[in-house]
Amino acid sequence: xxxxQLHAPATVVxxxxxxxxxxxxxxxxxxxxxxxxxxxxxxxxxFLIEIFGTSLILGIIALSLMFxxxxxxxxxxxQLTIAGFAGxxxxxxGVSGNANISLGWPWWLATPMALVLATIFGTLGGALAVRxxxxxxxxxxxxxxxxxxxxxxxxxxxFNGHTGINTVATPQFWGVDWRSDIPFYYLILAVAALCYxxxxxxxxxxxxxxxxxxxxxxxxxxxxxxxxxAHRVAAYAFASFIAGLGGVxxxxxxxxxxxxxxxxxxxxxxxxxxxxxGITRPVGPFIGALIFxxxxxxxxxxxxxxxxxxxxxxxxxxxxxxxxxxxxxDGVIGLWERWRRRQTRxxxxxxxxxxx
Amino acid sequence: xxxxxxxxxxxxxxxxxxxxxxxxxxxxxWPPGLEQAIGRKRVFLNAIFxxxxxxxxxxxxxxxxxxxxxxxxxxxxxxxxLYLFGGYVGYAISAWTGSWILSFAVAxxxxxxxxxxxxxxxxxxxxxxxxxxxxxTIGLAIVxxxxxxxxxxxxxxxxxxxSWLIGPVQLPFITAVKSSGEPVYxxxxxxxxxxxxxxxxxxxxxxxxxxxxxxxxxxxxGVDDRDILAATGVQIxxxxxxxxxxxxxxxxxAGVVGGTFQSISPGEDTRFLLASLVVVIVGGMGSIPGAxxxxxxxxxxxxxxxxxxxxxAIVVTFLIMVLVLALRPQGLLARR
Numbered sequence: 155x156x157x158x159q160l161h162a163p164a165t166v167v168x169x170x171x172x173x174x175x176x177x178x179x180x181x182x183x184x185x186x187x188x189x190x191x192x193x194x195x196x197x198x199x200x201f202l203i204e205i206f207g208t209s210l211i212l213g214i215i216a217l218s219l220m221f222x223x224x225x226x227x228x229x230x231x232x233q234l235t236i237a238g239f240a241g242x243x244x245x246x247x248g249v250s251g252n253a254n255i256s257l258g259w260p261w262w263l264a265t266p267m268a269l270v271l272a273t274i275f276g277t278l279g280g281a282l283a284v285r286x287x288x289x290x291x292x293x294x295x296x297x298x299x300x301x302x303x304x305x306x307x308x309x310x311x312x313f314n315g316h317t318g319i320n321t322v323a324t325p326q327f328w329g330v331d332w333r334s335d336i337p338f339y340y341l342i343l344a345v346a347a348l349c350y351x352x353x354x355x356x357x358x359x360x361x362x363x364x365x366x367x368x369x370x371x372x373x374x375x376x377x378x379x380x381x382x383x384a385h386r387v388a389a390y391a392f393a394s395f396i397a398g399l400g401g402v403x404x405x406x407x408x409x410x411x412x413x414x415x416x417x418x419x420x421x422x423x424x425x426x427x428x429x430x431x432g433i434t435r436p437v438g439p440f441i442g443a444l445i446f447x448x449x450x451x452x453x454x455x456x457x458x459x460x461x462x463x464x465x466x467x468x469x470x471x472x473x474x475x476x477x478x479x480x481x482x483x484d485g486v487i488g489l490w491e492r493w494r495r496r497q498t499r500x501x502x503x504x505x506x507x508x509x510x
Numbered sequence: 511x512x513x514x515x516x517x518x519x520x521x522x523x524x525x526x527x528x529x530x531x532x533x534x535x536x537x538x539x540w541p542p543g544l545e546q547a548i549g550r551k552r553v554f555l556n557a558i559f560x561x562x563x564x565x566x567x568x569x570x571x572x573x574x575x576x577x578x579x580x581x582x583x584x585x586x587x588x589x590x591x592l593y594l595f596g597g598y599v600g601y602a603i604s605a606w607t608g609s610w611i612l613s614f615a616v617a618x619x620x621x622x623x624x625x626x627x628x629x630x631x632x633x634x635x636x637x638x639x640x641x642x643x644x645x646x647t648i649g650l651a652i653v654x655x656x657x658x659x660x661x662x663x664x665x666x667x668x669x670x671x672x673s674w675l676i677g678p679v680q681l682p683f684i685t686a687v688k689s690s691g692e693p694v695y696x697x698x699x700x701x702x703x704x705x706x707x708x709x710x711x712x713x714x715x716x717x718x719x720x721x722x723x724x725x726x727x728x729x730x731x732g733v734d735d736r737d738i739l740a741a742t743g744v745q746i747x748x749x750x751x752x753x754x755x756x757x758x759x760x761x762x763x764a765g766v767v768g769g770t771f772q773s774i775s776p777g778e779d780t781r782f783l784l785a786s787l788v789v790v791i792v793g794g795m796g797s798i799p800g801a802x803x804x805x806x807x808x809x810x811x812x813x814x815x816x817x818x819x820x821x822x823a824i825v826v827t828f829l830i831m832v833l834v835l836a837l838r839p840q841g842l843l844a845r846r
Contacts, residue, residue: 229641282832285839289585289640290795293787294835296587300784301828308821418780422648429645466660472652479645 190343199335203407205451207339209443210346211407214400216427216439218393221353224433225362226389227369230283232295234424235302236276236394237401238416242306242313243268244322244405251321255314261325269398276394277387284386299421306413318412322405333406342403346440349396353436356392365389419468426475432485441486446471539684539693548818552685555696557817558810563702565809566709567771570764571782572789572801573716574757580733580796581753583640584633587647590783591654592758596621596765597774598658601667610672610770617762625758629751651779659776669769675701705767712760713802720798729753733796788827792834794841803843 189196193206219233248264250256259267283294306313313319324333332341356362365385367375372382405411414420423446431442453467482488515522536558540551548554575589586592599620600613607613628650636642678697686694720726728749731739740746768774768782785808793804811830815823834842 229644282835285835289583289644290791292587292641292644293585293791294831297784297787297791297828297831300780300787301824304784304824305822305828308824310821418784419652422652425645425648466656468652469656469660472649472656476646476649476653479642479649 213440213443218396240272240398240401241405245319249323272398280390432487561810561813565806569805572786574760590779592761596762597769600766621762622759629754794844800843
């Protein structure tokens with residue numbers, strides 16, 4: 155698992171504008187896809203789930219933020235809250251160790267219910283956030299996220315207070331235990347691919363183009379007859395569904411959920427992942443998530459090896475984030491693009507760099 | 511005020527009735543039926559006083575936040591970290607010298623200095639890029655939180671109250687009447703009242719400074735239109751540094767206050783960041799009177815909520831925010 159792994163997906167970014175599916179013509183994208191598919195042959199159980207599975211799940215949640223920030227210009231800090239809400243709903247409606255709370259529905263009923271409720275939750279939050287503009291969005295969504303965290307801590311009837319809900323059941327059908335390492339990896343991979351291509355598709359669909367128009371000049375779009383707020387709320391709904399999918403996978407991954415999983419710093423982690431990866435392209439969040447998970451997993455050992463305090467992981471993350479925000483506002487992808495441009499020295503590659 | 515009543519007679523009536531009801535609840539001797547329905551009057555009065563004094567603390571934190579936002583359009587999400595840093599500095603000074611008053615001065619200066627450094631070294635480089643500034647403050651909040659955890663550990667610290675402020679004071683509010691007909695008066699901790707009086711004094715001083723001095727005039731002009739102010743030849747960078755220092759220093763003072771009547775520990779930064787966010791969303795961004803009103807509303811909601819509906823206290827705070835956003839998105843006292 156060398157570091158070249160991190161840069162491989164970024165080659166996707168050099169492409170002509172608006173082809174139907176640019177990935178189909180890009181050999182590097184096919185290579186990445188192939189590596190991801192045959193990953194179970196290369197990696198053992200720990201790497202498969204703890205590194206790649208977790209990265210993909212966090213990537214899905216960060217992808218929902220990337221969609222809102224990159225195409226809609228709305229930086230929402232509540233995407234993890236929506237994911238956590240979906241996870242809680244899976245635990246509440248499905249089967250778990252807390253029999254007095256969980257309703258014991260089968261997974262095929264509990265999961266859609268959780269997704270629908272998470273989408274509604276996110277859409278309502280979004281409808282609230284679009285009441286004000288620009289920089290206020292961050293404040294309102296952060297307030298929603300923090301309020302949800304404190305609420306789960308206080309509420310025992312549904313969310314079981316600060317202990318949370320444990321031993322959440324995972325789906326088993328067609329004779330397969332979908333939480334055993336290899337099937338679960340493929341499940342995550344399938345959902346991640348689905349979300350990735352859905353975002354790619356929506357970004358090019360009329361709705362996505364209108365949303366980007368709203369991002370660039372909302373007054374002009376309003377003058378052209380577009381309902382600006384409806385587009386924004388719809389973007390929140392779409393992003394909430396993606397975040398909800400990530401949340402369902404996350405609760406299956408850890409088999410438990412507690413207020414710690416929806417804490418404010420977790421919400422901010424998602425922002426860090428998206429920004430470090432780059433919020434201009436859907437592949438960014440996945441790269442950011444991989445970097446984040448690798449750092450989180452190995453920072454302890456590396457720091458101790460260099461004779462430093464191993465507990466300073468968050469300091470490392472924070473400094474890395476600051477460095478990215480200072481020097482490359484479109485994340486690792488931006489760094490890669492600039493490096494490529496310097497290599498080729500072609501003036502033609504002025505791929506539109508956009509800011510969320 | 512008169513204009514508000516003219517324009518919204520229904521709202522004004524509701525507000526007047528609510529205030530009258532509140533005054534009656536505070537001053538009247540409760541009939542037995544009411545005590546049976548919602549509990550003892552002493553509990554209610556304590557919640558009201560705790561709410562208002564907590565509002566004073568929230569005001570100290572949020573006024574700096576709202577001032578910085580109003581002038582520089584910088585959503586300083588590291589404001590909670592400044593609060594916590596002030597608390598730790600205050601604790602260290604008070605443990606070292608034993609002087610409570612000195613800890614305020616040092617916390618104000620130290621945190622204000624951090625604010626000056628932040629403005630000069632970080633935010634000046636990315637002026638006008640709101641989102642990037644906000645992201646930087648998030649990064650700084652993470653770094654500060656971890657540095658403080660490194661230095662001070664995960665323990666709870668409480669700054670000792672000075673001896674001349676320890677103990678309860680009797681207030682002229684009747685909580686109950688004994689069977690002998692003798693009234694029982696409310697006992698309330700002296701230190702909280704003193705701190706509340708101090709935050710009111712700071713609020714009035716800020717209002718006077720903003721409305722009666724030349725610097726305040728410049729700051730208000732900057733809140734309205736930064737570019738035109740700069741074009742008139744004012745040293746706008748100096749004003750920015752000054753306001754950032756003042757806002758940060760106020761957060762530092764608030765940290766000492768919070769450390770005295772609650773405690774300081776990792777995680778408090780997030781709590782007070784959330785409180786300032788909600789307070790300024792409710793009160794109106796960039797408005798000092800708005801921050802005062804929002805702080806009292808949120809403090810009261812939090813305390814009354816935690817007494818009467820303990821598991822849903824946070825929801826009450828949140829609902830107030832939702833209601834304000836739905837009815838008046840710019841905040842209660844914002845002009846725009």
